[in-house]
Amino acid sequence: MSIAESPLLPRPPSDTAATITRGVRRALADRGVRTLVEFSLANNRRADIFGIDEGGDIVIVEVKSSVADFRSDHKWQDYLDYCDSFYFAVGPDFPQELIPEECGLMVADAFGAEVLRESPVAKLVAARRKAVTLRAVLCAAGRLHRVEDPGFGM
Secondary structure, rough: OOOOHHHOOOOOOHHHHHHHHHHHHHHHHHHOEEEEEEEEEEOOOOEEEEEOOOOOEEEEEEEEEOHHHHHHHOHHHHHHHOEEEEEEEOOOOOHHHHHHOOOEEEEEOOOEEEEEEEOOOOOOOOOHHHHHHHHHHHHHHHHHHHHHOOOOOO
């Protein structure tokens, strides 16, 4: 039995988007970025992965599980006003030439991700950064409360 088949290790998700998400979150954590998934922004868009580091820099990652998923979704530009850095994350077999040059690019599997192209940095203005950070803190605290006290209605 290989180490990947060990029943003592968590099995990677079978769903492609979940697999990519898991790998990206691990890679971002290695960079000191803490993340939330499916984070709702003030413009009613939901970021696949929202991250913030100790310096307050904000990153959003849009996960694309297939070419059809990429081609059918044109809302990614709506995320740019809510982050300092924006990336697409795809699986190893995704045709990378489809990803716009002006965006960062990560390739991920269930165990990590590699940044193939760094995102350009466009610093948020202070008021927007404060609003986005406060929204993230409230979201994270609410999620943690529901985990720690599942019987409490929030």
